[in-house]
Amino acid sequence: MVLIGVGGSPDAVAVHADRLWQAVLAGDEYRAIDTVLGALAEGVEPEAILLDVVGATQRRVGHEWSLNRISVAQEHAATAINERAIAHLATRLPRPEVTGAHVTVACVDGEWHALPARLLAEVLTLRGFRVDYLGAQVPTPHLITHLHRSSPDLVALSGSLPTRLPVAHATISACQSAGVPVIVGGAAFGSHGRWAARLGAQAWAPTARAAADRLVEPLPRPPAAHEPIDDLPHLLDQEYTMVTRGSAGLVRAVMAGLEERIPAMRAYTDLQRQHTAEDVAHTVDFLGSALYIDDAVLFLDYVTWTAQILEARLVPARSLVPAMDLLSDRLRDFPRALGMLDRATALLEPAQR
Amino acid sequence: MKTQPAPLAAASATLGAGWDAAPVAAVAVAADGRVLDINRAARAVLPAVEPGDQLSVGAPGWLSAADSVVRSGEPVGDVAGVAGSQSFDAHPVAAADGSVMWWLEETTRLRASQEALRLERESTAFLHAASDALLSSLNASRTMEVAAELAVSRLADAAWVIAPVARGVHQAVQCLHGERPRALTLRIRAEDIPGLAEALQGFPPVPSRWIDPAGLEPWIVPDGFGEAGPMVVTSLPGHGVPAGALVLLRRADRVAFSEDEEAVARLFASRVGAALAAARLFEQQSAITDVLTSQLLPPALRRSRGIDFAGVYRPAQETARLGGDFYDVHETEDGGTLALLGDVCGQGLEAAVLTGKIRNTMQALLPLAGDHGRVLALLNAALIGAGETRFASLVLASALREDDGLRLRLTRAGHLPPLVVRADGRVEELLGRGPVVGVLDEPEFETLEVRLEPGETCLLYTDGVVEARGGPMGGELFGEERLHLLLSECGGLPAEAVVERVVMLATQWLEGPEHDDIAVLAITAPRVWS
Numbered sequence: 001m002v003l004i005g006v007g008g009s010p011d012a013v014a015v016h017a018d019r020l021w022q023a024v025l026a027g028d029e030y031r032a033i034d035t036v037l038g039a040l041a042e043g044v045e046p047e048a049i050l051l052d053v054v055g056a057t058q059r060r061v062g063h064e065w066s067l068n069r070i071s072v073a074q075e076h077a078a079t080a081i082n083e084r085a086i087a088h089l090a091t092r093l094p095r096p097e098v099t100g101a102h103v104t105v106a107c108v109d110g111e112w113h114a115l116p117a118r119l120l121a122e123v124l125t126l127r128g129f130r131v132d133y134l135g136a137q138v139p140t141p142h143l144i145t146h147l148h149r150s151s152p153d154l155v156a157l158s159g160s161l162p163t164r165l166p167v168a169h170a171t172i173s174a175c176q177s178a179g180v181p182v183i184v185g186g187a188a189f190g191s192h193g194r195w196a197a198r199l200g201a202q203a204w205a206p207t208a209r210a211a212a213d214r215l216v217e218p219l220p221r222p223p224a225a226h227e228p229i230d231d232l233p234h235l236l237d238q239e240y241t242m243v244t245r246g247s248a249g250l251v252r253a254v255m256a257g258l259e260e261r262i263p264a265m266r267a268y269t270d271l272q273r274q275h276t277a278e279d280v281a282h283t284v285d286f287l288g289s290a291l292y293i294d295d296a297v298l299f300l301d302y303v304t305w306t307a308q309i310l311e312a313r314l315v316p317a318r319s320l321v322p323a324m325d326l327l328s329d330r331l332r333d334f335p336r337a338l339g340m341l342d343r344a345t346a347l348l349e350p351a352q353r
Numbered sequence: 354m355k356t357q358p359a360p361l362a363a364a365s366a367t368l369g370a371g372w373d374a375a376p377v378a379a380v381a382v383a384a385d386g387r388v389l390d391i392n393r394a395a396r397a398v399l400p401a402v403e404p405g406d407q408l409s410v411g412a413p414g415w416l417s418a419a420d421s422v423v424r425s426g427e428p429v430g431d432v433a434g435v436a437g438s439q440s441f442d443a444h445p446v447a448a449a450d451g452s453v454m455w456w457l458e459e460t461t462r463l464r465a466s467q468e469a470l471r472l473e474r475e476s477t478a479f480l481h482a483a484s485d486a487l488l489s490s491l492n493a494s495r496t497m498e499v500a501a502e503l504a505v506s507r508l509a510d511a512a513w514v515i516a517p518v519a520r521g522v523h524q525a526v527q528c529l530h531g532e533r534p535r536a537l538t539l540r541i542r543a544e545d546i547p548g549l550a551e552a553l554q555g556f557p558p559v560p561s562r563w564i565d566p567a568g569l570e571p572w573i574v575p576d577g578f579g580e581a582g583p584m585v586v587t588s589l590p591g592h593g594v595p596a597g598a599l600v601l602l603r604r605a606d607r608v609a610f611s612e613d614e615e616a617v618a619r620l621f622a623s624r625v626g627a628a629l630a631a632a633r634l635f636e637q638q639s640a641i642t643d644v645l646t647s648q649l650l651p652p653a654l655r656r657s658r659g660i661d662f663a664g665v666y667r668p669a670q671e672t673a674r675l676g677g678d679f680y681d682v683h684e685t686e687d688g689g690t691l692a693l694l695g696d697v698c699g700q701g702l703e704a705a706v707l708t709g710k711i712r713n714t715m716q717a718l719l720p721l722a723g724d725h726g727r728v729l730a731l732l733n734a735a736l737i738g739a740g741e742t743r744f745a746s747l748v749l750a751s752a753l754r755e756d757d758g759l760r761l762r763l764t765r766a767g768h769l770p771p772l773v774v775r776a777d778g779r780v781e782e783l784l785g786r787g788p789v790v791g792v793l794d795e796p797e798f799e800t801l802e803v804r805l806e807p808g809e810t811c812l813l814y815t816d817g818v819v820e821a822r823g824g825p826m827g828g829e830l831f832g833e834e835r836l837h838l839l840l841s842e843c844g845g846l847p848a849e850a851v852v853e854r855v856v857m858l859a860t861q862w863l864e865g866p867e868h869d870d871i872a873v874l875a876i877t878a879p880r881v882w883s
Contacts, residue, residue: 073846073850077847084847137665142674251825
């Protein structure tokens with residue numbers, strides 16, 4: 001039983017989290033650092049500072065952004081300040097003797113949200129694991145070299161973007177072919193980690209705490225002589241390959257079609273046109289990922305979310321349905337893609353009446 | 354003297370003379386289970402079967418059991434078994450009177466070759482799986498663990514993989530059947546285990562040694578193993594490098610290693626040896642590479658002399674980790690800092706080596722940092738004097754705290770102009786003149802001065818950012834306009850957030866994995882806090 005100081009009660013933790021939120025919102029690095037160090041001095045459990053103060057603040061940053069209450073720039077600033085606060089906190093945290101497994105913590109390549117992985121690395125260190133934290137922007141070849149050199153017991157892979165799932169799968173397979181099992185976590189892997197098993201991960205954890213609990217027991221060894229295609233036999237239909245390879249052409253075709261159907265678009269500035277093209281490209285990315293994992297839910301979640309984001313920004317989602325329609329025109333020969341686009345249209349149409 | 358029962362003569366009479374001389378063993382059994390007759394071939398293999406007796410008296414259990422089933426009228430499947438030292442398939446032929454004729458087809462050699470084939474297949478499957486598992490890792494410790502685990506999965510009850518001596522000790526892995534391998538450090542004399550010293554010499558390969566378990570060193574028998582029986586020590590031949598030894602142990606109640614098993618063990622050992630040697634070679638080479646590349650990697654940046662710095666580097670060749678872009682931040686004698694960022698023509702290791710030379714030269718020239726033109730002229734002369742055929746572009750930025758802001762001196766040597774991001778989001782380009790270094794004999798450089806207020810950033814970057822090709826419609830350059838636009842949203846951001854945003858948008862712009870080296874460095878005046 002761990003004794004919790006007065007400053008560590010759930011209410012107090014919420015107060016610290018709110019203070020940190022105010023500090024990162026103001027871009028006030030020093031106040032942010034003072035807040036987390038203050039919480040430590042008041043006896044809040046280090047794990048609670050990491051997850052319920054810093055982690056909760058970071059979640060709030062993402063939520064406020066999605067409601068258009070803070071700008072992208074503020075989001076970046078807040079994240080940078082949170083990172084610095086953790087860096088300061090980490091130097092003050094106890095470093096218990098290593099009793100647990102040797103874990104390499106990394107982000108899926110191309111992933112920019114390093115904070116969840118960083119928090120996991122700190123929590124695992126607190127729990128007595130031996131941790132190598134590689135962070136974000138680690139190309140898979142470096143990760144593999146690292147595995148061969150340091151031979152960890154497992155890799156903990158963090159991913160927040162479902163569009164990176166194909167890369168995540170390649171990374172998981174590469175780790176396993178080096179004989180190292182993988183636990184995955186983060187929003188990329190879907191609610192309840194529904195896509196983790198499909199990508200062949202040995203385990204999935206919803207939170208850093210759950211991951212630390214799970215890793216007390218060793219992960220099963222990855223199967224030997226495993227072919228990644230065995231995980232996803234539907235890829236043989238080539239739909240994913242064709243959609244992703246032709247993505248720029250798809251976007252061009254959809255843009256041309258939208259300008260024909262929505263007269264207002266013809267008056268768009270270059271920047272507005274670029275933003276619309278980026279939205280369409282994003283849609284194609286998500287469609288590709290949904291085809292890769294063979295789950296329409298991935299695409300439908302994205303479409304729902306996008307409609308909400310657009311609404312929060314007071315941008316009518318009127319281009320979404322025609323975009324689905326135009327994509328369907330171009331993807332006539334791809335039954336899985338067509339099915340997903342049809343379901344997305346059905347989802348969007350009631351909202352647009 | 355036995356009395357011959359009456360039916361025998363009748364049976365012999367029906368069966369005729371050819372029956373007795375038939376080359377296949379045959380036994381005739383009456384409906385009541387008594388043996389009616391037995392031919393010569395059958396007498397040789399079933400010497401205890403006597404006509405007139407119940408079949409069960411002299412026949413092997415498997416045959417008389419099958420016989421009762423047939424006589425009861427039930428169908429009987431394939432019947433096979435051993436008699437004496439031979440194996441047989443038995444085929445019953447039932448007659449209308451309820452008697453049964455058993456034909457015994459000898460299958461000894463067929464069975465033996467089938468068994469040999471099965472063992473061979475199992476061995477091949479084992480060796481195949483072993484190769485897969487062993488090839489998966491290039492880490493010597495893990496390879497030893499995998500080898501020990503594989504060995505107990507088929508060859509032995511316990512196994513040791515013992516590495517050659519290094520710094521006075523042997524690294525080793527021990528594994529018991531059904532358990533996880535354990536890594537241990539052994540302080541032993543290999544000579545004390547018969548055969549171990551020879552096996553550890555690795556090359557030339559020494560034959561496996563059969564060792565009497567009596568009088569073994571006690572450590573070799575794992576705790577809880579019980580009494581040790583047969584043991585074999587096999588060398589792990591590497592690529593001309595001693596890779597270690599494999600020790601296989603069986604419990605006292607287990608049969609000794611057969612010749613075939615010993616052969617499989619040797620084949621297994623050669624795979625383990627090759628994998629271990631490759632892993633050790635990789636470890637040595639990557640250790641060397643790490644030492645060398647660590648000198649060439651860009652430094653980790655943080656606050657220096659009260660000024661915030663942040664940098665991100667993404668080399669074009671991801672496996673090399675190095676490329677032709679570089680940056681550095683030094684503290685200078687005037688209490689400020691000198692930052693530099695540049696680009697050597699070319700990519701990969703050759704370019705990286707030149708970046709190392711430039712960074713070293715710049716470090717040596719630090720005392721002259723007050724005069725950028727002179728520093729660059731000396732660098733230029735050093736490159737030309739060294740016969741370097743490549744050239745480089747770079748920017749020097751000296752920063753000094755001034756009140757609550759920064760005073761910056763910037764000099765461009767053929768590089769993209771630095772950008773200043775004002776707190777209100779305005780973006781200014783600093784266009785001083787100056788050629789690339791390493792080409793002209795007497796280059797001249799222009800140094801500009803600019804002041805950064807709290808929260809303002811000066812961004813240095815290489816052409817990999819603006820020349821990123823892709824975008825949602827494909828084939829478009831990221832371009833300076835887009836860079837300026839995104840920077841206009843970065844007023845007042847911390848240095849890390851600015852570089853992260855620039856590199857994120859530039860790399861997301863890319864169509865495929867191919868890109869030029871990308872380096873971005875931000876110099877930021879910290880915001881003053883209330």
